[in-house]
Amino acid sequence: MQAVILAGGLGTRLQEVAPNVPKSMMLVGDKPLLEHQIILLQQNGITDIILVVNHLKEFIQVHFSNGSRWGVEISYYEEKSPLGTVGGIKAIEDSLTEDFLVLYGDVMVDMDIQRLINFHQQTHSDCTLVLHPNDHPFDSDLVELDQLNQVTEFHPKPRSNSRYYRNMVNAGMYVLSKKVLSHLERNKKADFGKDVFPVIHNKLKMMGYNTSEYLKDMGTPERLEQVNRDFVSGRIQSRNLRNKQKAIFLDRDGVLNIDTDLIKTPKELELYPFATSATRKINESGYLAIVITNQSAVARNLCTEAGLRVIHNKLDTLLGEGHAKLDALYYCPHHPHGGFPEENVAYKVDCHCRKPKPGMLLDAARDFNLDLSRCWFIGDSERDVRAGQAAGVKTIGVRTGHAMIGSAVQPDFMVEDMEDAVSFILKQE
Numbered sequence: 001m002q003a004v005i006l007a008g009g010l011g012t013r014l015q016e017v018a019p020n021v022p023k024s025m026m027l028v029g030d031k032p033l034l035e036h037q038i039i040l041l042q043q044n045g046i047t048d049i050i051l052v053v054n055h056l057k058e059f060i061q062v063h064f065s066n067g068s069r070w071g072v073e074i075s076y077y078e079e080k081s082p083l084g085t086v087g088g089i090k091a092i093e094d095s096l097t098e099d100f101l102v103l104y105g106d107v108m109v110d111m112d113i114q115r116l117i118n119f120h121q122q123t124h125s126d127c128t129l130v131l132h133p134n135d136h137p138f139d140s141d142l143v144e145l146d147q148l149n150q151v152t153e154f155h156p157k158p159r160s161n162s163r164y165y166r167n168m169v170n171a172g173m174y175v176l177s178k179k180v181l182s183h184l185e186r187n188k189k190a191d192f193g194k195d196v197f198p199v200i201h202n203k204l205k206m207m208g209y210n211t212s213e214y215l216k217d218m219g220t221p222e223r224l225e226q227v228n229r230d231f232v233s234g235r236i237q238s239r240n241l242r243n244k245q246k247a248i249f250l251d252r253d254g255v256l257n258i259d260t261d262l263i264k265t266p267k268e269l270e271l272y273p274f275a276t277s278a279t280r281k282i283n284e285s286g287y288l289a290i291v292i293t294n295q296s297a298v299a300r301n302l303c304t305e306a307g308l309r310v311i312h313n314k315l316d317t318l319l320g321e322g323h324a325k326l327d328a329l330y331y332c333p334h335h336p337h338g339g340f341p342e343e344n345v346a347y348k349v350d351c352h353c354r355k356p357k358p359g360m361l362l363d364a365a366r367d368f369n370l371d372l373s374r375c376w377f378i379g380d381s382e383r384d385v386r387a388g389q390a391a392g393v394k395t396i397g398v399r400t401g402h403a404m405i406g407s408a409v410q411p412d413f414m415v416e417d418m419e420d421a422v423s424f425i426l427k428q429e
Contacts, residue, residue, distance in 0.1 A: 007105030008054030024105030044113035052088035111213035126204035137320040164313035244371040252293035254380035254401015274419035276322030298333035299347035356386030382407035
């Protein structure tokens, strides 16, 4: 697979840090950002690289030459005038022979690219966007996905306050087929995220790849400083999904939010006062925050899966307002027993996912390469404990929600609430 790196940005906001240095050549640790990207590509078997350059191009060309020093082949395309993120790609379309990877030259990234490519190929995608939740969704452009991770809508900022949105942000990395090129205009300045993807998502198969790995725009002095701190601390490297990860699993009702029994509408969802700060502590640690929840309201026909997604969009929105995020949310809409009024028989199945079965935890372990022996499950019921035990994770019960009342099994530890549970886990580290 080929890779195209868009490295022609002016980097105006970074000139106070290093005047007359292109932003893709700003140092992260002891290497330019662009060098980190090229090394990452080579490590993932991608050695045919095209650099789209413009501002201070000589700086880049002298440093990298033909790329042989890094075991890659680098060619260059010079934009005579800046054409956004699209123009350079259209100009080199005759040099693109297959599906290709696009990276922005001002995004620090460390991820398992082969895992991304496998997703792109297995889903037969024409256009795959790397996405992730962030801690400031309220001022980010958001992407909507369906239950199969196909892109259905784009929500640029500013947005209406009359609805809730999933916290899923374009991370600035794509796998594109040549089908996309026919939708680009030559010599026209345009941006993939704002001008192209919102127009073509219903014309081509566009998939969203959600990852917890490190992708961060470092286009301001503050962000560059943060990226360097993360690099020195090892946070960037540790997030690569080639490495085993650890997670704190969270039940939803009774742990994050007040359990009012079968929540059917967004209006019924009310977070505990401590939920946002506790989730933010997980985000700041080395753990992923992953919700595991039974939602039989769907099987009982009290709401649809589409309606459930709106409820979870509200959960994302409320957490995001406090600069917190969930890395993933897994839900089971099934219920094995019949006899409920107006039940939806399509969901009356004995599934692999409904707790106390460990199916959702095992799915998360596969998706995020988790070491389950280093993971925890915070829950309020016997189902949570049994699911955690079956998956081989440590369990913590809380005295909110069902408070483990009537449980025939005991968690490994018992605390007051989610906030105490997270603090307890982090102290063990």
